[in-house]
Every structure is written in C-alpha cells, then in structure tokens.
Amino acid sequence: MPARAQGEGGAPVRIAVIEAMSGPFANTGEAIMRNLRFAVERINARGGVKLADGAHRLELVPFDSKNQVDEALLLLRGAADQSIRIVMQGNSSAVAAGLIEGVNRHNQRNPGQRMVYLNYSAVDPALTNEKCSPWHFRFDASSDMRMAALTEVMRRDREVRKVYLINQDYSFGQEVARSARAMLAEKRPDVEVVTDEFHAIGKVKDFSPYAAKILSSGADTVITGNWGNDLTLLVKAAREAGFKGSFYTFYGNALGAPAALGEAGVGKVRAVAEWHYNAGEPGMDRAYDAYRRMFPRPGDDYLNARMLHMTDMLAAALERAGKVDAVALVRQLSGMRWTAEGADLWMRPDDHQAIKPLYVFTMQKQGVGTVRRDVEGSGYGFETTLKVSAADLTLPTRCKMAKLPE
Structure with missing residues (x-):
C-alpha cells in the first residue's frame, strides 16, 4: 500500500x-x-x-x-x-x-x-x-538588526574607544564585520577599529594566539558574531590572557560562554536577542x-x-x-x-x-539587581541594558520577491 x-x-x-x-x-x-x-x-x-x-x-x-x-x-x-x-x-x-x-x-x-x-x-x-x-x-x-541594537548601546557606552573585530570567516562573519564598521562610523565616529580579524569556522582549537593579539592591540572592546565552540573557546582564551575589556556578542549568553568567562565577564559581556531569562516577561x-x-x-x-x-x-x-x-x-x-x-x-x-524588538543584556552575578535566573548553573545571568523597539530595527530590504504560483 x-x-x-x-x-x-x-x-x-x-x-x-x-x-x-x-x-x-x-x-x-x-x-x-x-x-x-x-x-x-x-x-x-x-x-x-x-x-x-x-x-x-x-x-x-x-x-x-x-x-x-x-x-x-x-x-x-x-x-x-x-x-x-x-x-x-x-x-x-x-x-x-x-x-x-x-x-x-x-x-x-x-x-x-x-x-x-x-x-x-x-x-x-x-x-x-x-x-x-x-x-x-x-x-x-538579521545580523544587521542585531548589530543595530548592539551599536545603540555602544552609542551610549563612552568606555568603547578601541574595537577589535573577530569573526568566523564565512558569509555571516563577514557581514557582522561589515555592519559593525558601518554602524560604528555612523553612531560613534570617534571609535577606532584597531583590527578586523577572521578565522576558519569550527577549525580553531586554541584561541590563545588571537587573545594575545587582542591584548597587544590595545583594544578595550571586542565585537564578535562567533557562535558555538568558536565563541566559548575565544572568550575562555581572552579571560586566561587577562583581557579586561568588554565583549559585545551576538550569542555570549549561553552554551558555556558565561561559565568560561566567570567573574571577568560581569558588567563586561553583552549579548542580543529577542528575550532573555531575566527580561521580566510573564x-x-x-x-x-x-x-x-x-x-x-x-x-x-x-x-x-x-x-x-x-x-x-x-x-x-x-x-x-x-x-x-x-x-x-x-x-x-x-x-x-x-x-x-x-x-x-x-x-x-x-x-x-x-x-521585532530586541534586548541587549549584560552579564551579572545571579542575585544582583534583576538577575533572578542564572545560565546553565554558572551562577551568572544577564540583566537588561536596553530594549530596542521594532520600529528602530525595521531596516530597508533589497528583496525582489518572486510571485507565488496560483
């Protein structure tokens, strides 16, 4: 049958x-x-x-x-x-x-x-x-929408002066770097992009050489769209190398990143998404x-x-x-x-x-302020830094949509 x-x-x-x-x-x-x-x-x-x-x-x-x-x-x-x-x-x-x-x-x-x-x-x-x-x-x-939200926080964050861009070397990572440069030039023309680094996706096992370059560059801020182990290994290497600056990330709120950063990430690591555990939405x-x-x-x-x-x-x-x-x-x-x-x-x-709107949120110890929930049992969670409205993230499109068949 x-x-x-x-x-x-x-x-x-x-x-x-x-x-x-x-x-x-x-x-x-x-x-x-x-x-x-x-x-x-x-x-x-x-x-x-x-x-x-x-x-x-x-x-x-x-x-x-x-x-x-x-x-x-x-x-x-x-x-x-x-x-x-x-x-x-x-x-x-x-x-x-x-x-x-x-x-x-x-x-x-x-x-x-x-x-x-x-x-x-x-x-x-x-x-x-x-x-x-x-x-x-x-x-x-989209990555442009996420970067628009992150750079709204950077517009207000006067500690951001020198930025190190590090991303996975494929279409997404290249777009993250492009949009970061363009939006920083518009919103914070005083900020210097000291390096624009790309690495093979899923291939790097030891990020310590990249962490050393971040330190030697004098950057106070890292912007990365890295995800999965490429992010976790990067932030772990930066912490172990003694980097004291901030991380502006797309995905730094889970999959081991908060535990890898530990105390070094408090007040320093930001991520962006449509929601986070302490956003206060019933x-x-x-x-x-x-x-x-x-x-x-x-x-x-x-x-x-x-x-x-x-x-x-x-x-x-x-x-x-x-x-x-x-x-x-x-x-x-x-x-x-x-x-x-x-x-x-x-x-x-x-x-x-x-x-849709997006939240930008910052790593904090569980129990401090609005951080009731931690992430992955790490003892660290996130608190809202800024909620960016859908209207502010409605970017123009170049799509020429094909018609549906009848």
Missing part, C-alpha cells in the same frame, strides 16, 4: 530539522533539538494541529548535516523523498543559503510536492535580500519554567523564544490553511503578526524577515 500523505487520517505532520548533530558544533544542534522538542510537545499536548480532516500531531525528523552545505542538500533531497513538506534549519548562514536554493529548485521541479523552509537563526542579511525566496521565512533578527517566564521541568540538567539550560514563536506560528498557519500545503502555508505566514507570550512579531511580507 502507498504511504499515506501527511495530514491524512491522523498521520503526523512531519518536520525535517537539518542541523549539525555531530562535529564541532554538535552542542548547538543538540540545543536546537531540545528547543524544538519542547515547542512541538506543547502543541501536541493540546491535541496537535486541527486540519480539515481532523487533529494531527507534529513530529520532528532530525537530519545530521555536520554543518556542511553539500550534506544538507543531500538531506533535503532525502526529506523530500520521505514526503516531508516543512524544513527547519538555522545554525549556519552558508547552509541556509544552500537550502534556499535547494528548496527553490525542488519546488520548481516538483509543483505537487513543494516545501517550506523555516529559519530560526541563520542571520546573514542576504538571505532576506538578494537571496530572498517566497518559500523561506526567517524568525530570527508569558516567557512560564514557558521557561515548563522547559526546565522537561530539561532539568544545568547543561541543557538553553531556551530561545524565537523557536517557540516559530513553531506556534507554524501551527497557527497550518490550522488556518487546513492542510499541509506549501503555497497555503506561505500565504498564511506572510504578513502574520504574533503576540503570544509577550512576543511582538510581524513577518514582513516584502522579504519574510521577522520584525
């Missing part, structure tokens, strides 16, 4: 998660899967999604890309062969760019089996500009408590609001569409507004970029 189509007779709605589950970034893939498992289980606990033919559970199907573009494209083909119509990915903008092209090709060649790609953390601006696609939606802020506070009941180990303490919002918006789009159909899902997600659990998110139809 032929396999039943998704959505038929109670069959689960399957979601392919193409992510690095092994290799140097395995910890990030594992953290992503915990977030998505939690998000999906919340929906399934209330009966799943209600389509025209009845209720259906959501089911995650993980695929290990090893953070390689070619591997991710093979896995995309495998997901299509399994009749999976919804794909999620986020860790690596290079992989994301490949998947956008892969989904575009698949949908053009297979109009009866089209796929939708939901992106939770690949933030290269090109993905919703030159590479924009009607089949791709980004639920994270809906997300309740979600965080439920997540920790599901994943109580300190090392598993890594919850992202955007993955909950993405999964909840997908569920709402499925129910409004009444079926698992890519064109119908795109029409529902494009322009959708989402306000559950303190979210303030608009999926801009022009480029499928989520427009």
